[in-house]
Amino acid sequence: MIQLQNISKTFRQKKNSHKALDTINLTIEKGEIVGVIGSSGAGKSTLIRCVNLLEQPDSGSVVINGINLTLLKGKALAAQRKNIGMIFQHFNLLSSGTVFENVALPLKLEKTDKVIIRQRVNELLHLVGLENKAEEYPNNLSGGQKQRVAIARALANSPQILLCDEATSALDPVTTQSILQLLQDINRRLHITILLITHEMDVVRTICDRVAVLDHGKLVATGSLEELAGNGHPALSPFITTTQMTVPKQLTDTLQQEYTEGVFPLIEIELNGNIHFKKLLDTIQYEYQLPYNIIRADIEYTGKANFGKVLIHLKGSKEINERLIHHFNQSNITNFIRGYAA
Numbered sequence: 001m002i003q004l005q006n007i008s009k010t011f012r013q014k015k016n017s018h019k020a021l022d023t024i025n026l027t028i029e030k031g032e033i034v035g036v037i038g039s040s041g042a043g044k045s046t047l048i049r050c051v052n053l054l055e056q057p058d059s060g061s062v063v064i065n066g067i068n069l070t071l072l073k074g075k076a077l078a079a080q081r082k083n084i085g086m087i088f089q090h091f092n093l094l095s096s097g098t099v100f101e102n103v104a105l106p107l108k109l110e111k112t113d114k115v116i117i118r119q120r121v122n123e124l125l126h127l128v129g130l131e132n133k134a135e136e137y138p139n140n141l142s143g144g145q146k147q148r149v150a151i152a153r154a155l156a157n158s159p160q161i162l163l164c165d166e167a168t169s170a171l172d173p174v175t176t177q178s179i180l181q182l183l184q185d186i187n188r189r190l191h192i193t194i195l196l197i198t199h200e201m202d203v204v205r206t207i208c209d210r211v212a213v214l215d216h217g218k219l220v221a222t223g224s225l226e227e228l229a230g231n232g233h234p235a236l237s238p239f240i241t242t243t244q245m246t247v248p249k250q251l252t253d254t255l256q257q258e259y260t261e262g263v264f265p266l267i268e269i270e271l272n273g274n275i276h277f278k279k280l281l282d283t284i285q286y287e288y289q290l291p292y293n294i295i296r297a298d299i300e301y302t303g304k305a306n307f308g309k310v311l312i313h314l315k316g317s318k319e320i321n322e323r324l325i326h327h328f329n330q331s332n333i334t335n336f337i338r339g340y341a342a
């Protein structure tokens with residue numbers, strides 16, 4: 001179990017100081033996969049680096065399986081760190097060493113017997129599906145293969161915890177899925193606790209049991225995606241759809257900001273715990289009996305909840321369109337009129 005208790009960290013540079021982490025309290029149970037999300041600069045890397053004390057917090061405690069790492073130094077700390085593997089966005093492999101040598105490195109540093117090293121490295125390469133690449137150099141591998149080598153190396157000392165700092169951010173979507181599958185497999189087979197940083201909601205949806213949302217150094221929400229999305233938690237919405245939906249060409253030709261005769265509102269609606277897509281369409285179609293066109297839809301489904309955005313062209317009379325928009329406003333359904341088009 002990982003317990004982060006009242007962790008704070010301020011970076012000071014000349015006259016400037018920046019509080020990167022502000023009194024973070026987070027507990028991660030053994031065997032969990034927890035994703036940390038937050039916008040750029042929110043403190044994600046700093047937080048994950050505090051877990052293995054690559055970054056020393058100014059105050060607070062990092063307690064792992066009951067041992068307070070923040071009180072340890074030197075050899076005692078090094079011994080505890082062996083229990084925590086880490087992988088990075090850019091893999092951080094030794095380009096002058098073969099795949100075998102890269103994976104063997106942590107064991108060599110431990111002065112492990114050569115026969116045992118060979119056996120263990122082969123086991124690890126088998127686990128990550130690279131048994132036939134042992135003698136290759138990292139430069140001859142794809143991004144996904146490099147990350148597999150990094151994962152094998154991170155597991156060399158049989159850690160109970162794996163920290164992943166944007167581990168799939170440099171990979172294409174298909175490779176991302178295969179690395180996530182590998183991480184999930186490792187979590188299940190070896191019961192390794194995984195704490196990962198990501199800015200991709202897909203990563204969270206694919207493998208995380210829980211998500212922790214950081215905002216300006218503060219932990220603003222924790223829970224399963226279903227819980228947070230189901231409650232329409234505002235902390236999640238920036239990671240779902242941040243950009244405005246583009247209006248297609250056939251509508252921009254007649255798009256105008258004010259209502260006049262012959263144009264109809266183009267309305268962007270946010271889907272969250274407050275409103276489900278199906279309920280939204282039922283309201284428009286059956287309750288208000290309003291003709292409409294769905295112009296764009298970007299929807300994620302998690303459990304019973306959905307979240308995302310839809311762009312709808314309401315084609316009713318001026319009065320009924322306005323009544324529906326009033327209903328949205330009264331019901332806390334976030335909406336934004338992008339203009340009026342024919």
Ligand SMILES: Nc1ncnc2c1ncn2[C@@H]1O[C@H](COP(=O)(O)OP(=O)(O)OP(=O)(O)O)[C@@H](O)[C@H]1O
Pocket residue numbers: 011012013018019020038039040041042043044045046047199
């Ligand atoms: N070594 C450092 N010295 C000074 N400031 C730092 C240092 N490391 C991080 N910061 C600052 O602390 C804040 C949090 O940084 P951090 O890298 O943890 O954020 P992040 O959420 O991981 O961002 P990103 O998604 O862009 O990687 C940022 O404002 C950053 O500039």
